Amino acid sequence: MSWGLLIDSCLLAFLVTFLAVVVGWCISLFLVGASGWKRVIFLVGVVATFSLPPFFVVNSWLGLFGKVGLLKSWVSIDAYSFGGATWVLVMMFWPVPCLMSFGALKRLTPELLDAEPGIRGFGLLKYVLFPLSYSALFQSGVIVFVLAFNNIAVPAILQVKVFPAQFWVQFSSTYNFQMAWQYGWVLALIPMVLLLAFNGRMIAWPWESQGLDSNVFLERLGYIIRNLSAVLFGGMIVISLLLPLGQLLLNARTWLxxxxxxxxxxxxxxxxxxxxxxxxxxxxxxxxxxxxxxxxxxxxxxxxxxxxxxxxxxxxxxxxxxxxxxxxxxxxxxxxxxxxxxxxxxxxxxxxxxxxxxxxxxxxxxxxxxxxxxxxxxxxxxxxxxxxxxxxxxxxxxxxxxxxxxxxxxxxxxxxxxxxxxxxxxxxxxxxxxxxxxxxxxxxxxxxxxxxxxxxxxxxxxxxxx
Missing domain, CATH: 1.10.3720.10 (MetI-like)
Structure with a gap:
């Protein structure tokens, strides 16, 4: 075991957290602007993405960019790398900040918008929407950081050395309890920090508020932002949900x-x-x-x-x-x-x-x-x-x-x-x-x-x- 691996694990978790929070918050703008049965379908897609097992997601990307992946000869991307682990973890965890930000943004009321009738577009993002969802972004960021830091399956499969994975490898080969207690307290400390971060904080659940009328929200949000958010949502659903499922179901070897x-x-x-x-x-x-x-x-x-x-x-x-x-x-x-x-x-x-x-x-x-x-x-x-x-x-x-x-x-x-x-x-x-x-x-x-x-x-x- 090396304490240097702790720095690598924190760096991996930080990168995953930053990217997942940015992507999740941007997509939550699209969900708030949706309505009716369309919103339900979109939310099901987000939840389904988060529900996929980690090894299933890893397997789909290995099938594309692994040693003998379908696209390996066309694109020089190495799935067995620090960047590959970061990419897979972001694909897994972006729904967390997305759903929590969606719950926070649904608390937006017409009275709050009427107080500043001229604010719209990027000004609306900066002065209204971001402050309204700041607490949810902090909470979801802490959750994603802990989940990414403690994740063993993805780094272990992609052969990326991180602190928790090496802890498992060392103990499973030696059953050295002294080593386990010496390094295990770090793994226990991170969840304790999570509990302290949530102490006394309320979580904005999506079902607690009816939210603003979607047409009013989209009109104030602006054409550019709402379309960028829609494109980002579609792209993330394709690469993090439909692509793994398609790679599984459309592969003839699966059925053979x-x-x-x-x-x-x-x-x-x-x-x-x-x-x-x-x-x-x-x-x-x-x-x-x-x-x-x-x-x-x-x-x-x-x-x-x-x-x-x-x-x-x-x-x-x-x-x-x-x-x-x-x-x-x-x-x-x-x-x-x-x-x-x-x-x-x-x-x-x-x-x-x-x-x-x-x-x-x-x-x-x-x-x-x-x-x-x-x-x-x-x-x-x-x-x-x-x-x-x-x-x-x-x-x-x-x-x-x-x-x-x-x-x-x-x-x-x-x-x-x-x-x-x-x-x-x-x-x-x-x-x-x-x-x-x-x-x-x-x-x-x-x-x-x-x-x-x-x-x-x-x-x-x-x-x-x-």
Whole structure:
């Protein structure tokens, strides 16, 4: 280990943060100017971009600019470089400042614009929009910096030496706990700084305000700025979402290797789904039970810790003869994933609980409504979608996770994400595309099952009412 790697990691994280914040803020101007169903589609595109697994994004760019990439002979770009890692991380993280700035800019009111009727164009950006979104830019910048600094998958695959990746390599080869504690405190310090940065600060969520009329906003923004923002949005969606998906779905080798990948990785497919399903379900249930206790807000620290550091802590605690029944089993993986992503379950369930109509809750308590009737007539119509959304986000995070499980995965417990991560260390592999397609299908599986189940339940409830 070298402390010089810490400087390289900070430089990488700073570059990614600066570029992601600039791109995200510019695109948020386009989203504020959109309206109706078009805005919904655009937001889905932004969220889908952020939802892509990191190794999937890396694989698509290796397929284009890797050692034997399709465009390597035409364009002299080396994906295995510091610049390549910066580019991929920006493609992954620009939606964070975009969505947070969008939420802040939606607080713009007609009264604020009427106070300065002559201000428009670049003056509007400088004196109104930028100050209005400054807090969101700072918050999103801190988040992106921490995510980029702690990211191990992208630099490791692209063979870029950074502090967290070298920490993982050193520990996995020596299991030197003294070294782990000597350097691990730095990895723990960064998330603590994040919590301090957010202490007492409010986050502007996009759904908290109706926002300004889009036509008024676009008229004041000006023709040049709104078109530049639209072009930037279209370009980023193409290169960060459509290009990876197209490279996967339009590649003939993806479909040729699909059946073989299923046969070779059937155990990994089962492990991926089972670990993600159990973790999402347990975190959601515990999140409901603990949603009233604010002390659990501190669990955000575990989310922003590097997964390998959490794995080191897990090994140091449970690698004991008396805990052999737990160590080296699937339960260890599920508990580690649950701890890391618990903050999502707690915060999501807390938000869902606070959004329930208090008068209806009092009425159901007064009339002694059964738990089933309470769920059917009160909770499900108001927060059923929110509960499923929280569960689904945790499911996806667990499905994509490699860093948390890479040190603690039991024998025979390899997941699809970990299988792809290991294959990409040897370059762009033809079977990786097929494995990524299987992962995307696993991601869609709960949506399909949920839709079918909702139809069955609605039909059953109608028959019950009759």
């Amino acid at each position: 290797d699909f059946s073989g990948a299923i046969q070779a990785g059937s155990r990994s497919i089962f492990n991926s789904f089972w670990f993600a399903f159990l973790t999402a379900s347990s975190v959601s249930v515990i999140g409901v039970l603990t949603s009233s206790y604010k002390v659990f807000r501190l669990t955000w620290l575990f989310l922003f810790l590097p997964g390998v550091l959490l794995g080191v802590v897990w090994i140091s605690i449970f690698n004991r003869p008396s805990l052999d029944w737990f160590y080296g089993g699937g339960c260890m993986v599920v508990t580690a994933l649950s701890l890391r992503y618990f903050a999502f379950g707690w915060e999501g369930m807390r938000g869902a609980k606070n959004s329930i109509d208090a008068d209806l809750v009092s009425a159901t308590d007064l009339f002694g409504v059964s738990w089933w009737q309470r769920w059917r007539h009160l909770l499900q119509p108001q927060v059923g979608w929110a509960i499923f959304a929280v569960w689904y986000v945790i499911y996806l995070l667990c499905l994509w996770d490699t860093e948390t499980v890479v040190l603690i995965v039991p024998p025979g417990g390899e997941t699809l994400a970990l299988r792809v991560f290991n294959l990409l260390h040897y370059g762009h592999h033809s079977q990786v595309n097929a494995l990524c397609l299987i992962l995307l299908l696993l991601a869609l599986l709960p949506l399909v099952l949920g839709f079918v189940l909702s139809l069955i339940i609605k039909k059953w409830l109608k028959q019950d009412d009759l």
